[in-house]
Amino acid sequence: MADDSSTSHRRDPIKSSVGNVAAQRRRQNAVTVGKERRESLVRAKRLCRVGATGDGDVPVEENDMITDEAGFLLDTQTSSAVEELKSAVAYQGKGAMQKRVNTLRQLRRLLSKSEFPPVEAALKAGAIPLLVQCLSFGSPDEQLLEAAWCLTNIAAGKPEETKALMPALPLLIAHLGEKSSLPVAEQCAWALGNVAGEGEELRNVLLSQGALPPLARMMLPNKGSTVRTAAWALSNLIKGPDPKAATELIKVDGVLDAILRHLRKVDEELATEVAWVVVYLSALSNFATGVLVKSDVLQLLVERLATSNSLQLLIPVLRSLGNLVAADSHTISTVLVPGHEITDGVIKVLVKCLKSDHRVLKKEASWVLSNIAAGSIEHKQLIYSSEAVPLLLRLLSTAPFDIRKEVAYVLGNLCVAPTAGEGKPNLIEEHLASLVQRGCLSGFIDLVRSADIEAARLGLQFTELVLRGVPNGDGPKLVEQEDGIDAMEIYQFHENEDLRNMANGLVDKYFGEDYGIDE
């Protein structure tokens, strides 16, 4: 009593019990301020240097560095190419069509020549209105193709440059339709994919102009390159954050079948693009997720994870799997039922990812596991007795921070039983005791010391489990040994009230000096 009163002026009463957040499924935040990780692997905007249809008439040099001088030359050439296009467009005489195609091709070549196309010069010279004119209905395919190609590479530029395409959008969308030849439609899809990759504002323009249905229909046939381009453009178009587009896409007749069909194909590049579509469908739209989990998609994802070694493919496939697990309870409760073959398959591929050298795979696999570990007792037992646990324990002590945090969620979830309502979670003593005995506590205490407040909370929550639940009342002793008291004392005056109350409450409850019991 007396000791409490002496400290009461700085310690708030513990208001909330140490909660069971770890036990909840987590969907990745819809809002993000970080860089989209996809970009390091697959760029949101792509330059078209070799024709979509394999029309490789420009020799492409790899890694060509453009010197200032060469850049200047390119700019001048581009300006004059636009001037020529201007006169070609104005010219109505004999051979006008061929002249237009030739000048367009000239401009397209200049725009495809280097990693850093002379977009600025083209725009300054007034290329856009001319290119729009060249897209007019009834123009020959060759002209449409070249114009769309030019626009594709302009759209691959800086944000302002992409925005310059605004006047061309209605025609680009119009040429996606069934009446267009495939190469033209595909090139237009590419240009539109770049526009959609720019950001939310342009995505909304495209959606309001009706770009989604024709793009979606381009996924239906079996022509590889068209489907690939369309899928990539769609994955850009449905990125949200508004889930409407994703929902709209999955509702288009035949799209679900097409996704499943393409995911079955050997072509890994194709599967990669399609898998990214699944990523955004499952990340954003509950409706789409509901449709997907009732299909064969989980099975297909698991198969691809098991058989492929392509990082480019594994990342979207793994993330799709994670989204489907995190977003829809149906996945956990009726598809990934312990005892089913697919469930063992999932665990197996996740173990494979945990073993991989690539940190993204390790992190995402841990994230998926953490969501499965939030399921029923049987799910927890399944993971607990799998090969994953020793891997997770090692990662918890050696991996970089972001992986450790995900791993900690898995291990934490393994130790708490599902609860119906609020309040402290019931713990699974067997799991807790064994994981602690195998040394995971120090990893959690490290998280308590972390600057990341989610991680710190997780660390404190686990510490609470240990203090409360390790058999024979050994918890406090173990926490002491790992210097946990010291770690919790960091929060004595922390600005985050929740963490402060949690840490101070634990110290008071389990380590407070028993004042007065000596009498």
Added chain:
Amino acid sequence: MEWNAETLQFLSQCFLHTLSHKPEPRRAAESSLAEAADRPNYGLAVLRLVAEPSVDEQIRQAAAVNFKNHLKTRWVPSNDSNARATFSPILDPEKDQIKTLIVSLMLSSTPRIQSQLCEALAVIGKHDFPKSWPTLLPELISNLQKAAQSSDYASINGILGTANSIFKKFRYQYKTNDLLLDLKYCLDNFAAPLLEIFLKTASLVDSMADAPGGGSPATLRPLFESQRLCCRIFFSLNFQELPEFFEDHMREWMGEFRKYLTTNYPSLESNSDGLALVDELRAAVCENISLYMEKNEEEFQGYLNEFASAVWSLLTNVSQSSSRDKLAVTAMKFLTTVSTSVHHTLFANEGVLPQICQSIVIPNVRLRDEDEELFEMNYIEFIRRDMEGSDLDTRRRIACELLKGIATNYKKQVIDIVSVQIQNLLSSFATNPSSNWKDKDCAIYLVVSLATKKAGGTFVSTDLVDVQSFFLSVIVPELQSQDVNAFPILKAGSLKFFTMFRGLIQKPVAFQLFPDLVRFLGAESNVVHSYAASCIEKLLLVKDEGGNARYTSADITPFVPVLMNNLFNALKFPESEENQYVMKCILRVLAAADISREIAGPCIVGLTSILNEVCKNPKNPIFNHYLFESVAILVRRACERDASLISAFESSLFPSLQTILATDVTEFLPYAFQLLAQLVELNKPPISPSYMQIFVLLLSPESWRRSSNVPALVRLLQAFLQKAPHELNQEGRLNQVLGIFNMLVSSAGTDEQGFYVLNTVIENLEYGVLSPYMSNIWNVLFMRLQNNRTVKFQKSLVIFMSLFLVKHGAQNLVGTMNAVQANIFLVILEQFWIPNLKLITGAIELKLTAVASTRLICETPVLLDAAAARVWGKMLDSIVTLLSRPEQDRVEEEPEMPDIAENVGYTATFVKLYNAGKKEDDLLTDVKDPKQFLVASLAKLSAVTPGRYPQIISESLEPANQTALLQLCTTYNCQIV
């Protein structure tokens, strides 16, 4: 409040007077301001005054402070119902005007006013930014760009300071979508301008630093301040996760960061102020790179090597300097983060660890002049840091954290190196103890700090040294040193070591040193005698396996006379007059030792003389608390052994207690009442007449008005009623007690206290004594019910009636009530008892009211009458609700106003004295479970007239309650027939 010349004049006068040295005009001004603050547009008017150039700067400053505080309490009114008072909130139109004005006013004002307005702005921002203040960020940014063009650094820093305070929330709030949306908004708008100003200022700094003479300090200073603010904003914006913009521009940021860690700015650093300024920037940089290292180590990896070496060489310099604490600490934290990360191999290279230990850890652990100064000048703060864990940000502690960090991956190497260092330090001490004593201090500090902390400080282990032998060879010689005043810091360190490792020191060794500990209580140094006291105190708490105290009363009793003597003497040292460590030790010794008459005598004299002293001006609540606990435990334990001592205690304590009561030492009143209660209880009736004088105080309405006194007064009243019921009944005292009840219960603010008094009387007196007063009591209660029936009062009334019934029977309850007015009982029952019963909360109260209500419907003729069947059914319905539903389903949030009137401005709180305590008596020990009591009583009742009650039940109980009742019957195997 309208803004005109008159207002200007009024406010200026008020603010001028608030600065007055004379209390009268100051208080008058403060109260007129407080009054004016409730009027609409007051805040706006004060802000206008702040902006009025014709007004004296001093007045405007006072107004700015007032404005900030005004906003703090009223921008968003507190929803805490316990708040002392509710302020009228600022209305939206006024808020809008304030928001329109404040940025430009802040930027154009003088530095002191600016800092106040900046804080005020942060108060608004905390609630309104960004969603309800969409213009703020654009306004700040456009001003920033304008100011940057003219290199107006006063404005730039004002804007950055503001941005810094409104972005701070990103540093500690949980990552929710709402928070991320806010963050994204800030990033989208502010990330680019921030980088722009940061780079612009950086190039200004560079060009000046390159110029001959390195630029004038006056121009450089605001630039460094500006860069520091940019770094702090960087920290906030990067805290949650690495934003895309910062990842894309990492090279620019890191380039400048590195420059500030590796470049010297001689024109600033040549004096201590300037050095501090540059160091603050460097410390901010270190925090940023620590953050990146910890959370974004993959993206940061490319910069790690250069930063690790930059920080290392910086630290090597800083470690030699005795100031520069903040920088040393943040820089060491960075290295600690690196040492525990996946890149710890940076430390694996040959020679790195010894280097770090030698040139960074040891110099930072060494005692510095500042530490010595603190040891001498402010012993309380020194102990807080040294012993109680408030050293999280001291160099000594962080240097040890660095070692611990490295030891996560290189434990053996660290132990080897540190062991060698410790040996070196000890041998250096041995060669010349008087000049190299700091080496030994350093060694002791290392051993203690690198040990693993254990619960309550009872066990500590370390891999570093063998504790037993270190204790014998290094610590014991200090403790046995004959001069208690020589090398006090070494003595303190040794006592601390003993305290920390007390569990590991074997009893014979420790016991042998006991006289030395007692001796050190006489050391002049406050830290040393505090540590000696603390060490003894903690030793007495050491438990062996099995939970028995290691040091028994038989062990210590022989020492007690000299120990007590030294403890009381220690309280005579300057600044130790209210030494809480010494007082706590006194308490612990009194709790452990045999208290013979010989010991009790001097102790009570000593304690009362201290008590008399602190009564004059209570300062240290912790000391005072231990003091009262000591008195209580002394009285209790001494009287347990020898009951005859009570009169001696009474004669010693009475004068002190009377002083407290007579001079109204508010902080001590609850303690005094508890001690008196303890004394009364220890008395054998008849009680000494001197207590009856105290009783007069119990009859003072003033004592009861203060809610902090009430629990203690109730306890005292109970003690009197139990020990001296007859005395109470004499000289009209009971009448006076009931007069107090009457006074308290009549007002909604104090009615709870009133019921405390009444319930105590009802519980402890025989019905025969009470009966003459009952109609008066009922009259008072009914009157209050008529005038002001709050829910709280009605609930208290139900509890009181239940208590009365349980204590004195249903017959007496009904009889006394109906004596006031015919048939009023049934009216009260139906209108108040039944509807409020289901609102009762608290385990004891629930049991009491449920049992009383059950007895009412099973035993009271008036309810068993066929005519009362409807009321009977409603009562049962209410009982079942009470017993079958969880509290939150029964009780709605009370729509009542919080009590404010009497308690405003009163700070003393009731603190229970552990050693003067008494166990709560459960009135209803014969009833274990009120649910079972209900169904058993009903079964018994129904058996007499089968068929009657099931019908009433089916007619009057809610269906849900019928089911619940049926379930209860099944559970307890009872039947209602």
